Amino acid sequence: AQTVTQSQPEMSVQEAETVTLSCTYDTSESDYYLFWYKQPPSRQMILVIRQEAYKQQNATENRFSVNFQKAAKSFSLKISDSQLGDAAMYFCAYRSGRGAQKLVFGQGTRLTINP
Amino acid sequence: DVKVTQSSRYLVKRTGEKVFLECVQDMDHENMFWYRQDPGLGLRLIYFSYDVKMKEKGDIPEGYSVSREKKERFSLILESASTNQTSMYLCASSFRAGTYSPLHFGNGTRLTVT
Numbered sequence: 001a002q003t004v005t006q007s008q009p010e011m012s013v014q015e016a017e018t019v020t021l022s023c024t025y026d027t028s029e030s031d032y033y034l035f036w037y038k039q040p041p042s043r044q045m046i047l048v049i050r051q052e053a054y055k056q057q058n059a060t061e062n063r064f065s066v067n068f069q070k071a072a073k074s075f076s077l078k079i080s081d082s083q084l085g086d087a088a089m090y091f092c093a094y095r096s097g098r099g100a101q102k103l104v105f106g107q108g109t110r111l112t113i114n115p
Numbered sequence: 116d117v118k119v120t121q122s123s124r125y126l127v128k129r130t131g132e133k134v135f136l137e138c139v140q141d142m143d144h145e146n147m148f149w150y151r152q153d154p155g156l157g158l159r160l161i162y163f164s165y166d167v168k169m170k171e172k173g174d175i176p177e178g179y180s181v182s183r184e185k186k187e188r189f190s191l192i193l194e195s196a197s198t199n200q201t202s203m204y205l206c207a208s209s210f211r212a213g214t215y216s217p218l219h220f221g222n223g224t225r226l227t228v229t
Contacts (some may be wrong), residue, residue, distance in 0.1 A: 004157075006157075024213065030125050034217060042220050042222070043203070043223040044220065044222055045207075045220035046207065047218075050217070051214070052215070090164075091157060091158065101146055101161075101175065101209060101211065101216065102148060102160050102163055103148075103158075103218060104160075105157040105158040105159070106157050107155055107156060107157040108154075108155075108157050
């Protein structure tokens with residue numbers, strides 16, 4: 001079974017600075033997808049960014065980018081120019097490329113932005 | 116915009132009660148999911164459904180059942196609520212077809228069992 005591990009329960013960063021959230025996963029599959037979701041205090045889970053395993057290029061969405069290291073099974077999220085609205089729980093998630101479309105989530109990282 | 120609506124934001128029930136958590140989506144999604152969210156454990160899959168009347172167990176199905184009589188509605192049932200089922204419950208939905216379909220989540224139901 002696939003597992004996802006987020007080893008940082010909490011992180012904090014100064015506003016306007018850069019922060020990196022870590023995620024590692026374990027799988028024997030070669031075809032899969034990886035995601036970062038954000039959950040603000042409103043509880044609404046929001047998709048931040050996704051990465052297809054077959055793509056070598058790291059995904060980028062505005063201030064959010066990933067460092068996808070397939071051999072190391074690592075998928076970190078970098079947030080540049082941190083803003084107060086970035087404060088949230090961040091979850092890393094894995095989805096197999098075949099069969100069930102369910103997501104396997106990590107434990108989450110609570111990100112605090114200091115003004 | 117896709118809307119996934121969970122019927123209750125907060126719910127308080129007594130031990131032994133039968134509890135229904137309702138979820139409705141308005142985008143004709145085939146897939147629907149129930150997750151449980153606990154601090155330090157992230158989200159864990161309880162049950163999911165690929166179509167009407169179809170259901171599959173997730174990672175932690177014990178103590179729960181589900182019902183999907185209509186495509187838009189997916190109900191999570193706690194047959195006899197226990198205090199260890201106090202948690203946040205999140206419903207999600209997605210299209211089945213295609214290589215990628217994002218999950219759309221509801222706002223969650225925080226259930227307290229006393």
